[in-house]
Amino acid sequence: MPTITDSITTPDGTCAVTLATAEGDGPWPAVVMYPDAGGRRQIFGEMAERLAGHGYAVLVPDIYYRSGDWAPFDMNTAFSDPDERKRVMSMMSSVTPDKMAADAAAFFDYLASRPEVSGTTFGTTGYCMGGRTSLVVAGRVPNRVAAAMSFHGGGLASDDPGSPHLLADQIRAAVYVAGAENDASFTPEAAETLDKALTAADVEHTIEWYAAAHGFAVSDHHAAYDAEAAERHWKAMESFFGAKLG
Numbered sequence: 001m002p003t004i005t006d007s008i009t010t011p012d013g014t015c016a017v018t019l020a021t022a023e024g025d026g027p028w029p030a031v032v033m034y035p036d037a038g039g040r041r042q043i044f045g046e047m048a049e050r051l052a053g054h055g056y057a058v059l060v061p062d063i064y065y066r067s068g069d070w071a072p073f074d075m076n077t078a079f080s081d082p083d084e085r086k087r088v089m090s091m092m093s094s095v096t097p098d099k100m101a102a103d104a105a106a107f108f109d110y111l112a113s114r115p116e117v118s119g120t121t122f123g124t125t126g127y128c129m130g131g132r133t134s135l136v137v138a139g140r141v142p143n144r145v146a147a148a149m150s151f152h153g154g155g156l157a158s159d160d161p162g163s164p165h166l167l168a169d170q171i172r173a174a175v176y177v178a179g180a181e182n183d184a185s186f187t188p189e190a191a192e193t194l195d196k197a198l199t200a201a202d203v204e205h206t207i208e209w210y211a212a213a214h215g216f217a218v219s220d221h222h223a224a225y226d227a228e229a230a231e232r233h234w235k236a237m238e239s240f241f242g243a244k245l246g
Helices: 042-052 082-094 097-113 129-140 164-170 188-200 227-244
Strands: 003-010 013-021 030-034 057-061 122-126 145-151 174-180 205-210
Touching: 003 042, 003 097, 013 042, 013 097, 030 042, 030 097, 030 129, 042 057, 042 227, 057 097, 097 122, 097 129, 122 129, 122 227, 129 145, 129 164, 129 174, 145 227, 164 188, 174 188, 174 227, 188 205, 205 227
Parallel strands: 030 057, 030 122, 122 145, 145 174, 174 205
Antiparallel strands: 003 013, 013 057
16 A cells, blocks of 8 residues: 655644555545554554555554654563563653644644545544554544544543543544453453443444453454454454444
8 A cells, every 4th residue: 555654743843754645546434553562663664555555545653752862662572671661661661641632633634634534533443552542532633523433442431530531521533442351451341341431421332352362453462362352353343343433
């Protein structure tokens, strides 16, 4: 798929991005794809291209741009190596809900300015911490998000004051959440809390369970990747975004 590398000015600096588009004339509905804790890397470029092939413009941001020229993570050791775990946890915690919202507003303005992009509302999708970001953005920048997806996202309905379930009454997007079974970061109890919050706010939503581990959709996370669950997630995105953005 055609892909460009660009940068977007945000309130805190300059965020590097890639934008993948479908073949053909377009313009296309746009989706922001938020990476997992490992940040923007080759696999997310490939995933953006695959989603773009279904008729979208897909933006992948460097969520850690505030950290400067940071060294890439190996997702197979990022949480088992003590030093790398400390580094990744520090970088994850630095991306607060306020920063997610400010960045998203800049991303959406950029997309609205691009000739490859149609419409003024967008989709969001994300993995692990990116799944949480997707829902936070839907609640914090509600007028810009028409469809929000989360895959093996953690902290979606927690005691944290920044938990996205607390934003349910602000969300205008349709929401799809795919939970990994036996995932301590998104338990059945958390799913119930999220479901109740979204239902009370009259948010159109679906919460489904995938018989796989946390990280099932991202193939460079070798211990967690599950090809069958990953294919299911691709079909879910094709169907959901096709219905809500197409």
